[in-house]
Amino acid sequence: MKNTLLDLYHKDGTKKLLASLISILMGLLLGAVLIVIVGLSKPTIGNKDIIKGVQMIFAGILTKGLTPDGGLAWGYNAQNLGNMLFRATPIIMTGLSVAVAYKTGLFNIGAPGQYLMGTMASLSIALGIPGDSMPSWVIWLLAFLGGCLAGALWGAIPGMLKAFLNINEVLACIMANWIAAYLVSWYFSESSFRNVTEGTKTAYIYMTSYNGVATSKMGLDKLFPGSQVNGGFLVAVLIAVAMYILLNKTTLGYQLKACGSNRHAARYAGINDKRNIVLSMAIAGALAAGGASLYWLSGNTEFYWNTYQSLPGEGFDGISVALLASSNPIGAVFTGVFLSMLKVVGSQLAGFTAYNEYITDVIIGCIVYFSAFSLMIRMLLTSRKKKVPQAAAADQAGPVPAPDPSGDPVENEQEQEGGDEA
Amino acid sequence: MTFLIQETMKFAVPLMIVALAGVFAERSGIINLALEGIMIMGAFIGALVVYSLQELTVFTQAAAQGNWLTLQGLSLLALLIAMIGGAVFSLLLSFASINLKADQTIGGTALNLMAPALVLFLVRMIAGQNTLRMSPPADAASWFMIRKSTFGVDKSVDWGFFGETFINKTYPITYLCILVFIVLSVLLYKTRLGLRLRSCGENPQAADSLGINVYKMRYLGTTISGALAGMGGFLYALTVDGCSAGGSVAGMGFLALAVMIFGNWKPLNITLAALLFGLFKCIAAGYSYIDLNGDGVFALADLGLSSYVYGMLPYIVTLIVLAFTSRNSRAPKAEGIPYDKGSR
Structure with a gap:
């Protein structure tokens, strides 16, 4: 023993x-x-x-x-715990995004931008396809996949800049973040998805449930009555397992990791390093954007589209999630839940005491440090x-x-x- | 034209000084990704100093007496404390990356996460809202700015192009920052100390073998870097942010990193790069007021493009410029690698 x-x-x-x-x-x-x-x-x-x-x-x-x-x-x-899982869903996904990139030697600080691009694509699809033209679950699936695709394309841009032009991916990602922030604001400011029926709300997009699209609860609402939790959390867990398998049990994962440890040695061994860098950033982008899709397709949250003023915190939380989990995909699920617990505690703290919720971000910053x-x-x-x-x-x-x-x-x-x- | 130059300077000078902050850290071998966070910290600390002094109505009294030397002296004091604050905050990065040999990218990111959170937390506790205005009721800008009335000259007097552009409605602190930029550039490139510091970013083992204390030099580089970033942060809060500080400097720290890379880690190139980015930032912020030849035609506003497009412009230009220059760029060789005496 x-x-x-x-x-x-x-x-x-x-x-x-x-x-x-x-x-x-x-x-x-x-x-x-x-x-x-x-x-x-x-x-x-x-x-x-x-x-x-x-x-x-x-x-x-x-x-x-x-x-x-x-x-x-x-x-x-139950309400707190359910909301904890609900808010964990996007940051698990952005955490996976940062973790996968980190395993392949890239620091994906571009998760906020990819998250925004995913938001834009999946909200457009979910609200743009007329709700009665096809079953709502088909729209949901299309919106989710469309969001992932948009993120993959957005993530591939810094990947290509890194692979072919040797631009530091951290800088390229940060620039891409701000470009995305303006792009999304611009797109939604011209779009017909703005919430105009509720006059008190400015700069909000309709919830997807307006079009009859919402993630299935999958019974989680029975476990946590009164909370916002839905099946998106389970999807995120499944994707985390899939990423674990991809990285540790497949040839592609081995190649990606080999490029991460030593790009030149990997090329010497016959691995196409440039392709792998782009691919790794595309996967990372798809994951971050998938997190956005899962969050907004829940149908009970509305998106504030004036994003050019500040980047979404979910993207940066992904960095904390991944670092704390030592870039292990399964670990990211637990650290994601932990960080979202801190966030729920933060809003409780603001409600019950004289303090405000930013203390949780201070704690998260210290933990990352x-x-x-x-x-x-x-x-x-x-x-x-x-x-x-x-x-x-x-x-x-x-x-x-x-x-x-x-x-x-x-x-x-x-x-x-x-x-x-x- | 006056407007264009003044606005460009407003963005270019903080970019320049923070880019030099990046140079000092990287030349000594430490990647300072935390510039953004240190700027936020510096902006907050500087604003807090002004705010606390104003609590004692120091500023309003001096302004009422027209004692503008006191006002400038006080703003200098705030700047100094902001620099010290930035330097102290950057010690967290130095400690992690020099003593504990931690990953510098992660350390810098942690500081970038910590700074806005801590600042927002404290600002909320102090002011009850998300931005700390340096002077809730009064017009803080008038305390720090040179105007014609400062010298007792009537508003209608024309000072000519030079006077109107570079003296009227400017902040003396801006010129101080330019001076500091020049002095420190000379220090880094023309003195023995500067040579020693740079050697630690290129080949720390060789530097060590010649009796230079690499750890000390790296501490020095990062601390100067922190002070400069704090300075840039306070300047940003004063000029760009309208005398207030919140938990954000809108990516200026990262833009400064881009300026540094584009400027190839050299002060003169950095100045030019900063002016270029400043120009684009200025276009983004005030494209609808830009009237180049003074004939009342606002060419950019007449194009009818969305304001978001102009907002995007500085970042897109950065990417394009980096795409063309990064092949020739030469980063300090040993940057990002923790110095280990035992390794060769």
Whole structure:
């Protein structure tokens, strides 16, 4: 028994998980410290509010509201949990997008732009095809695939610039983001999809349910009554599994990863590196855009189209999701759920205390910052391990970029536990 | 024409100074992707200084007495504190990438995520809304801007093309930034210290073998970079953002990175690149007011294109320009690679 535990500890995947958990814990602690400092420096915030704020940071998902005397009521909150899964759906997809690109050596900071292009395509299809001309599920499918295609094309542009003209993909992606932001605003400002029937709303697009298109609930609304959750979450999980298989069990995945580790060596081995860079960015783009499709096709959210003012946060959250999951597609599901939990907690925090929801983004930023040290944390864990008399200890030490596939199930089970605790 | 030049300067100077910030970091071997985040931080800290001083009605008193030297001095103070704030914030990046040898792209991205969130959180706590105006009731721009009335000259007096363009309705801080740009460029390219710093971005092992402390040099490069980005951020908040700071500088930090690459990591080229991008930014922001020859015909507005097209323009131009220049661009050789004494 003791040996199996030790073996588990020595697995690279376990150490990655531990490093991620340490990053999460440090991020949460810093968030709590910030809450306390701001609370103490602002006379309008009492000690009670500070305590409430700290409690919410660590366990806000389990709050049910306020008790009559102003304290927090705790318990199972189906609406919160359902909304958590609903909001996790797009960021799991953008997380997969960043993760797949990262595995192939590219940093896809273009997820926000790809997300917007997916939004544009799938909303146009879902609202543009007359609802009575074909079954609504066909429209849904067309809109989803159309969104993915638009994202793939948009993602391929930086890919081509990188492959053929040697432009840094980070810069190309950032420029593409802003171009997309203006493009989408321009397109919708001229389109007939603007919500004009509800006079109080400016710059909003109709919900897709206006045309009878909405993602099936697949029974999830029974589990989480009163929330916005729908089958899109399950689709995202399936896609995550598919990406895991693509990357780890297929020739294409091997080629993509080979280009990522060393482009020149891959070309020497007969792999078409330019094609693979473009392909990898196209897949990444399709994933990010697919996240947008799943989010907007839910039918219960409306899109604010003046996007040129700020890029969608879902795209940037994808970076955090992927980094925290060490670019493991299955891990991205859990980190995506975890981050969206923080976001739900943030809106709770804004509702129940004097603080505002941006604290969650601060925490996420800190977590990403700490996860940049994950290599260091893993090395620390390894050097501590050397004191244990174990012959094979030394060869675990190196920074191995690809995770051991056999270590993954373990990693992910624990990840979920970690997420729930926090 | 006056309008065009003034507006172009408004965008070009922050771009220039932040691009130089990028040069300092990259020449010392650290990719500073966090320029955007540091700008946001600098803008916020500078705005906060002005805001807190105004809480004591320092500015309105000085303005009422017409004491414009005090006003400029105070704006200088705010700029200085914004620079210090930027430098301190950039230490997070230096620490991660120099001491802990973390991935610099991730470290920079983390800072870019953290800065707007932290700023928005604090701005909300302080002002109860999403932007921190430097002076809620008063016209803050009038505190920092030179006008004819500053010198007691009547508005109707014509100062000629030069005076109207470069003195009337300008911010002295802008010229200070240009001065800093020149001084630091000379420092980087004409002094021993600059040579040492650049050597750490090209071949840190060789530099180390000659007794240069690579870690120290890289800290120096990133810290100067942070200070300059903070400076650019405050300037942006002052001129472009209308004396307010929110959690965004609208991608200026990233545009500055593009300017840096387009300018091939050299100050003179960067100046030209910044002017080009500034021009396009200016067209995007004010295309409907641009009247080149003063005959009352607004040529760009008459084209009838959507404002979104002009908004896109700077970014499209960036991509096209990069497509043509990136083959010849020569980045510092060792940028992005953590320095490890043991490796060769």
